[in-house]
Amino acid sequence: MRAFIDTSSLIKKYVEEKGSEEMEGLLQQASEIVVAPTAWVEFNSAVSQCLRDKRLTPQNSSFLLSEAKRDFRSYSIVVWNEALEETAAEVVHQHFLATLDAIQLAAGLLSRADIFATSDQRLFEAARKAMQKARLIR
Numbered sequence: 001m002r003a004f005i006d007t008s009s010l011i012k013k014y015v016e017e018k019g020s021e022e023m024e025g026l027l028q029q030a031s032e033i034v035v036a037p038t039a040w041v042e043f044n045s046a047v048s049q050c051l052r053d054k055r056l057t058p059q060n061s062s063f064l065l066s067e068a069k070r071d072f073r074s075y076s077i078v079v080w081n082e083a084l085e086e087t088a089a090e091v092v093h094q095h096f097l098a099t100l101d102a103i104q105l106a107a108g109l110l111s112r113a114d115i116f117a118t119s120d121q122r123l124f125e126a127a128r129k130a131m132q133k134a135r136l137i138r
Helices: 007-013 020-029 039-052 058-072 082-095 099-111 121-130
Strands: 002-005 032-035 115-118 134-136
Touching: 002 007, 002 020, 002 099, 007 020, 007 039, 007 115, 020 115, 032 099, 039 058, 082 099, 082 121, 099 115, 099 121, 115 121, 121 134
Parallel strands: 002 032, 002 115, 115 134
Antiparallel strands: none
């Protein structure tokens, strides 16, 4: 199964939080993991937020980032191109999404994934309308 995983769910693979177990189950079923071209930057932002919230120590953060960087090499990354930009602009208007959420949904659509996984309720609602199968990881 080709799974598009948005950053709000992907972080659950690396930081133990609500939904981490469900995320692990989905990852075990996936034969391919696809992410948006913004995923690495968003992932770093999420880790930084965990550091600020003291949910991670600086040492844990460094270890987590090195593990994630290694894993990202095996993920398929949707290419940033005109098709992505046009599709993102369309979904902004269709679903009233914020910029990064529109990029995530557009990347999911262009990836032709079997499932779109997110932990963001609003993005999930849009994905459920736009794609065959969407899953809310909570």
